[in-house]
Amino acid sequence: MDLSNINNMELIILAIWGALFLYLAVKFFQAICLVPTQSAYIVERLGKYRCTLEAGFHLLLPFIDKVAFIQDLKEETIDVPPQECFSKDEVNVEVDGVIYIQVVDSVKASYGITDYRFAAMQLAQTTTRSVIGTLDLDRTFEERDIISAKVVEVLDKAGESWGIRVHRYEIKNITPPLTVKNAMELQVNAERERKAILAKSLGDKASRINRSEGLKTEMINISEGEMQRRINSAEGKAEEILAIARATGDSIAKVANAISQPGGKQALEMQLSEQYLQQMKGLSQESRKVILPANLLDFNQWLGTLGIKTKG
Structure with a gap:
């Protein structure tokens, strides 16, 4: 056997052992698991659920245990894309929103549903369509809280089996068709003009009332002043007559005294x-x-x- 062939075989064997050693080293390193805060790792052993790893250091069995799912336990937001909904009065509006959800059971979130985010988004859309279908167009702008509360209620019931909790659902936009939007703007402008005219008339009424009240108060003050003036004049004349009478009486008394x-x-x-x-x-x-x-x-x-x- 040629010496060069032997050397080539040894190099191949060394390369195989080196690759095997490297693979084993990678597997052993992968068996070391560091779980960050507010995260949960779902571990399977030979394809079967074994445990849930919480934050901290964990060591798995190579080739036997593996991390099948990683769940984020922080609250997250999911955008609900715009969708067309028909109101009770048959007006087509476009509605979009946002969901605030949080994983509370990582096992159910991993095995209870394939994709809880997509499922929550689809359920929010269907619930929004059904609720808006029971409301007139004008009420859809006023009853956003009712729509949001109904979506949260439905998602919470479904979330019990999905391992999630829906904190709230907010409608971002309700966009009616352009023709309806123009009609609504005309209606709003007319309502504003009506309120302006009403406010002006009420202001004019209040102004007239204030002026009449002022004139009334002025006339009362003048009459009371005139009455007081006459009372003072009469009292002055009475005092004058009394003084004259007293003086006359005194003089008569003195004359009578002098005559006597x-x-x-x-x-x-x-x-x-x-x-x-x-x-x-x-x-x-x-x-x-x-x-x-x-x-x-x-x-x-x-x-x-x-x-x-x-x-x-």
Whole structure:
């Protein structure tokens, strides 16, 4: 046998053993499993479910155990693509949304359904179509919460067997046809104009009421002021009359007191005579008329005709 052939055979055998050793080394390295946080590894032994590996370090049996599924336990979002739905009043609208789900049972999520994400998306679409079919077009924009709650309810029931929990479902867009959209815009504009006219009329009404209330208050204030002025004037006149009466009473009392004194009566008669004569001086020639007694020398008789009594 040729020496070169022997060397070639040895090299081939060494290469085979090297490849086998490398394969075994790779398998042993693959048997070392490091599971990150919020993840779950589903391990099968000889094709049968064995255990679920949680976060941490794990060692598997090479050639016997293998990681069949890796489940992410964090909450994730799934976009629901746009779909056409018919409302109760036969209007075709396009609806899309987003689902927020989380794996709570990694075994059911791995073996209970082939693809829970696709299944949740399909179920959300069919449920959305069925709910919108019971609502009029106007209500579909107002009752988003009802649609979302119904989708979450249906997905939660199905998710029990799928090992998932649906936290919420949000509708992103509800797009009606262009003609319906234009009609809705016209309706909205008309409603806005109606509200503007109503607000303007209410404002004008409130303004008129405020002005009338102001005029009413002004007239009441003026009348109350006039009434108070008259009351004050009357009270002033009453005080004036009372003061004059008091002064007159005081003067009469003083005169009476003076008359009762010795010589007081004669002094009063003399003063009255002087006042009469002074008044006579102020009269004009035409109006001055004096009745004289027959005997001008009898002064006392003359004063008596004037109503002035003198002591005889």
